[in-house]
Amino acid sequence: MITLLEKGQDFDITYIDLANKPDWFLKISPFGKVPVLRIEDEVVFESAVINEHLDEVTPPSLHPQDPLKKAQNRSWIEFSSQLNMDMFMWSLAQDEASHDEKFEKLIANLQKLEDQLGDGPFFNGTEFMLVDAAFAPFFMRLVFLSDAMGTNYLESFPKCSDWSTALLAKDSVQKSVIPTIKDKFLTYIDAKASVLAKRISEVGALG
Ligand SMILES: N[C@@H](CCC(=O)N[C@@H](CS)C(=O)NCC(=O)O)C(=O)O
Structure with missing residues (x-):
């Protein structure tokens, strides 16, 4: 969420009740954990990996260049x-x-x-x-x-x-x-x- 907001990207968010995970969520989240990023029919999981991907597709990068x-x-x-x-x-x-x-x-x-x-x-x-x-x-x-x-x-x-x-x-x-x-x-x-x-x-x- 922070990276998306920093990058000024549009997104929808769905909050998951982790005590009662819906089936559709369990199908797309291999660890059964949040967050999961869905881009059309594709899924990326693990927050650090999600952030790296968002950073890569929305330049300028929020990583140091060195x-x-x-x-x-x-x-x-x-x-x-x-x-x-x-x-x-x-x-x-x-x-x-x-x-x-x-x-x-x-x-x-x-x-x-x-x-x-x-x-x-x-x-x-x-x-x-x-x-x-x-x-x-x-x-x-x-x-x-x-x-x-x-x-x-x-x-x-x-x-x-x-x-x-x-x-x-x-x-x-x-x-x-x-x-x-x-x-x-x-x-x-x-x-x-x-x-x-x-x-x-x-x-x-x-x-
Ligand atoms: N390494 C994962 C950790 C994610 C994580 O631990 N998520 C917790 C909520 S903060 C969760 O979904 N827990 C549900 C569960 O383990 O059943 C990431 O950074 O995405």
């Missing part, structure tokens, strides 16, 4: 999947020990990302690129969790924090989600009755 920088951007795009997974595992952990372990993993990986960043405001400098589009959904959800807990999880990572602020201020990022995304996301976490979900509801009860 081949090494481009490869490194792709490496860090892959790292965004790991951070999403770290956040997911942490937010769903069912016992204290596993919660702490997953949280420490997330923090360790955030430090690796912090060490990669330059002067910003974006990953490669002043221009918003594909690598930025890849990290925006992660930061958006981490900020939802920060707000819900009243704890700034990016406090020790000033470059990530500034990057996150720049990303979340982008029109394409804001318009990539439904207006009720925060409530929906926190309701989803709450329903998992995880350690983090319980802590959020305690903070909510206190607040």
